[in-house]
Amino acid sequence: MDYLSNLNPQQREAVEYTDGPLMIIAGAGSGKTRVLTIRIAYLIHQKGVDPFQILSLTFTNKAANEMKQRIEKLIGLEARNTWMGTFHSVFAKILRVEAGRLGYPSNFTIYDTEDSKSLIRSIVKEKKLDDKVYKPSTVLSRISGAKNRLVSWEAYLNDPYIRSDDEAAMKPKMGELYKTYQERLFKSSAMDFDDLLFNTNVLFRDHPDALYKYQQRFRYVMVDEFQDTNLSQYLITKKLAAVHQNICVVGDDAQSIYAFRGADIQNILNFEKDYPDLHTVKLEQNYRSTKNIVHTANSIIAKNKAQLKKNIWTANDHGAPIELMKAASDNEEGRLVATTIFEEKNKLQLRNSDFAILYRTNSQSRALEEALRKMNINYRIIGGLSFYQRREIKDLMAYLRFVVNPSDEEAFKRIVNYPKRGIGDTSVEKILIAAYEHDIPIWEVITNASSFLSGRAVTSLEDFTTMVRSFAMEMQRKDAYEVASLVAKQSGILRELYEDKTIEGLNRYENVQELLNAIKEYVDGPENENKSLGAFLQEIALLTDEDQNKNNDDVVTLMTIHASKGLEFKFVFVVGLEEDLFPSQMMMQSREDLEEERRLFYVATTRAMERLYLTHAMTRYRYGRLLNCEPSRFLEELDPTYIKVTKKMDTSVGGFQFPGREGKNGFVGLKRPAIREGITAKVHTPSPDFKPSNTNNLAEGMKVEHPKFGFGLVMKVETEGANRKASIHFDNFGDKTLLLSFAKLRIV
Ligand code: ATP
Numbered sequence: 001m002d003y004l005s006n007l008n009p010q011q012r013e014a015v016e017y018t019d020g021p022l023m024i025i026a027g028a029g030s031g032k033t034r035v036l037t038i039r040i041a042y043l044i045h046q047k048g049v050d051p052f053q054i055l056s057l058t059f060t061n062k063a064a065n066e067m068k069q070r071i072e073k074l075i076g077l078e079a080r081n082t083w084m085g086t087f088h089s090v091f092a093k094i095l096r097v098e099a100g101r102l103g104y105p106s107n108f109t110i111y112d113t114e115d116s117k118s119l120i121r122s123i124v125k126e127k128k129l130d131d132k133v134y135k136p137s138t139v140l141s142r143i144s145g146a147k148n149r150l151v152s153w154e155a156y157l158n159d160p161y162i163r164s165d166d167e168a169a170m171k172p173k174m175g176e177l178y179k180t181y182q183e184r185l186f187k188s189s190a191m192d193f194d195d196l197l198f199n200t201n202v203l204f205r206d207h208p209d210a211l212y213k214y215q216q217r218f219r220y221v222m223v224d225e226f227q228d229t230n231l232s233q234y235l236i237t238k239k240l241a242a243v244h245q246n247i248c249v250v251g252d253d254a255q256s257i258y259a260f261r262g263a264d265i266q267n268i269l270n271f272e273k274d275y276p277d278l279h280t281v282k283l284e285q286n287y288r289s290t291k292n293i294v295h296t297a298n299s300i301i302a303k304n305k306a307q308l309k310k311n312i313w314t315a316n317d318h319g320a321p322i323e324l325m326k327a328a329s330d331n332e333e334g335r336l337v338a339t340t341i342f343e344e345k346n347k348l349q350l351r352n353s354d355f356a357i358l359y360r361t362n363s364q365s366r367a368l369e370e371a372l373r374k375m376n377i378n379y380r381i382i383g384g385l386s387f388y389q390r391r392e393i394k395d396l397m398a399y400l401r402f403v404v405n406p407s408d409e410e411a412f413k414r415i416v417n418y419p420k421r422g423i424g425d426t427s428v429e430k431i432l433i434a435a436y437e438h439d440i441p442i443w444e445v446i447t448n449a450s451s452f453l454s455g456r457a458v459t460s461l462e463d464f465t466t467m468v469r470s471f472a473m474e475m476q477r478k479d480a481y482e483v484a485s486l487v488a489k490q491s492g493i494l495r496e497l498y499e500d501k502t503i504e505g506l507n508r509y510e511n512v513q514e515l516l517n518a519i520k521e522y523v524d525g526p527e528n529e530n531k532s533l534g535a536f537l538q539e540i541a542l543l544t545d546e547d548q549n550k551n552n553d554d555v556v557t558l559m560t561i562h563a564s565k566g567l568e569f570k571f572v573f574v575v576g577l578e579e580d581l582f583p584s585q586m587m588m589q590s591r592e593d594l595e596e597e598r599r600l601f602y603v604a605t606t607r608a609m610e611r612l613y614l615t616h617a618m619t620r621y622r623y624g625r626l627l628n629c630e631p632s633r634f635l636e637e638l639d640p641t642y643i644k645v646t647k648k649m650d651t652s653v654g655g656f657q658f659p660g661r662e663g664k665n666g667f668v669g670l671k672r673p674a675i676r677e678g679i680t681a682k683v684h685t686p687s688p689d690f691k692p693s694n695t696n697n698l699a700e701g702m703k704v705e706h707p708k709f710g711f712g713l714v715m716k717v718e719t720e721g722a723n724r725k726a727s728i729h730f731d732n733f734g735d736k737t738l739l740l741s742f743a744k745l746r747i748v
């Protein structure tokens with residue numbers, strides 16, 4: 001078959017070694033997933049194996065679908081008959097068939113995380129436990145951790161595994177909660193995500209005939225991204241493969257990034273012990289990336305002590321150097337990335353889908369999204385809602401909307417009882433009906449609520465309207481940021497989120513802070529004359545209402561590094577390389593944690609095929625303050641041979657060069673002066689009557705004033721699609737190319 005001739009000798013060996021246990025340990029981009037794909041085709045096509053007898057487990061559904069499509073291309077429709085999917089999807093399917101053996105009906109429900117938390121919330125309440133200590137998400141993550149280690153509620157109390165003092169203190173009651181939670185799930189004929197794996201283990205342990213059946217069925221078992229399996233998953237594969245021993249696992253210890261969720265890198269090491277006649281294949285040639293990218297990635301991972309020796313190389317070209325870009329602020333970073341995409345795309349005739357932007361935490365997408373929108377670049381966020389669609393952001397925005405416009409019914413519905421203030425659904429319904437029947441605004445109804453509501457609801461509503469009124473009063477005197485901060489605090493939203501100490505809770509809290517930061521930047525922006533809350537909301541509404549071209553596949557991909565595993569893109573931007581952000585302050589408690597962060601950086605850089613950009617901002621708004629940010633230690637660790645530091649700021653949106661001493665790799669090691677001072681020292685002060693003109697008729701030879709660059713002469717105006725640009729020679733700042741859709745210019 002010609003598909004075999006496209007493999008290197010080691011890859012070919014891995015494909016053709018079909019009988020007996022096989023482990024492929026290989027670096028990023030060395031063709032692990034490709035080998036798995038071709039191996040399946042080979043088994044069916046050359047070895048005559050029935051596709052129904054092949055089970056392949058992937059990390060995401062997306063990966064499974066892609067693999068299936070590729071096999072289909074190689075061998076046709078037969079490919080569809082193989083068992084392929086994530087652990088959860090494959091074993092949910094099996095549990096449906098076998099449910100009866102576990103006392104479940106086959107139509108059992110699968111609870112998602114929200115369902116699970118809501119159930120835990122009720123149980124904690126019933127048991128009269130403190131719901132500030134026994135937070136649903138904390139309780140759930142403890143239960144989930146136990147299940148992934150295969151610790152049942154019966155065994156939980158004697159399980160020695162304890163990570164923290166908090167955990168130790170919670171333990172006695174946790175056992176009880178775990179027990180009741182399982183009983184209630186069972187009564188509701190429901191399983192949560194972790195049960196799907198846990199119960200599969202129970203099934204195979206207690207029902208040898210069932211195990212036998214699946215051992216016979218799956219003569220060939222394959223696992224991609226094996227380094228990120230947890231104990232529960234590991235044991236399932238081990239049991240299934242026990243008879244035929246035709247198990248092939250594929251992984252890269254350098255890319256293990258899910259330890260915080262119970263994945264265990266030891267599974268790779270144990271594998272050799274479990275299968276004494278294990279055959280191991282190493283793949284060391286990288287086909288994905290340029291030499292510069294491969295060398296850079298190698299230099300990153302070399303800093304980790306815990307790793308298996310690998311020598312990754314590539315025959316590909318050197319390619320362009322890795323570009324290191326520093327931005328003055330997070331917004332500037334967003335603009336820098338967006339402009340680079342815009343320019344490179346036009347220069348090299350690329351598609352949006354050739355680009356990916358990777359970040360450490362979801363909240364970083366905000367500045368990037370805004371910059372991309374402003375430049376009309378279509379994008380999609382994978383595995384996370386777009387910033388302004390997130391629940392906590394919508395909640396706070398709803399408050400702000402309602403303060404500005406107390407007839408806003410949708411906003412009212414969102415906030416009237418959030419955070420909880422004892423206004424039940426029935427009362428809300430009555431209010432809405434009254435507003436509808438009398439055709440009067442919500443505000444009028446709720447300020448006269450005593451005429452048709454009674455008791456606690458009335459008092460609570462009065463408190464609510466008093467609060468909203470006080471916000472509205474403040475709005476007359478204060479700017480958008482001051483009002484929004486006040487609302488976030490006094491509504492109780494911040495406290496509510498602050499008290500949730502889980503990773504999700506922290507994320508939500510950070511997101512709300514990030515919204516406040518955005519408002520602060522809006523208020524601080526010299527170009528925004530009207531700093532009122534109303535003006536800000538309008539600006540955002542225009543942003544979010546923009547058509548996002550949902551059916552368009554040609555989009556720039558934005559996602560966390562965790563979500564990018566296994567994928568590849570021609571151009572990759574890894575953003576926010578700053579201390580405390582990446583490596584993340586929250587996740588770093590030990591050397592192991594630092595090494596996991598570093599593996600994450602390795603995963604990020606190895607997604608790039610042709611060009612890799614690493615960016616960091618010198619300042620970032622966090623917690624409503626402009627913080628100076630140190631460049632990430634990961635940047636300092638890079639081998640400078642392959643790197644080009646782009647010192648020049650983004651000229652098309654009018655940047656400046658940050659003054660300071662350059663250290664290794666172009667970084668300033670010492671404390672820097674506050675960036676804002678740096679700007680104001682150089683920047684032009686706009687004339688008192690400065691007002692941006694309509695630039696539709698801007699033409700060569702006109703004199704203009706820019707709020708930052710001062711006076712200049714238009715040299716050229718050009719149209720490129722929807723983006724009109726003007727080249728302007730400024731008296732004090734030299735030549736700049738500005739995008740007219742957002743340059744503020746006064747025609748003099
Ligand atoms: P990761 O560790 O990121 O999951 P991987 O080891 O699974 O990477 P693949 O995604 O399978 O790597 O392959 C990386 C790229 O290299 C793909 O574009 C693949 O098509 C290409 N590739 C792999 N092997 C070869 C080969 N022998 N000849 C040409 N291209 C190859």
Ligand code: MG
Nearest residue numbers: 032033034566
């Ligand atoms: Mg892969």
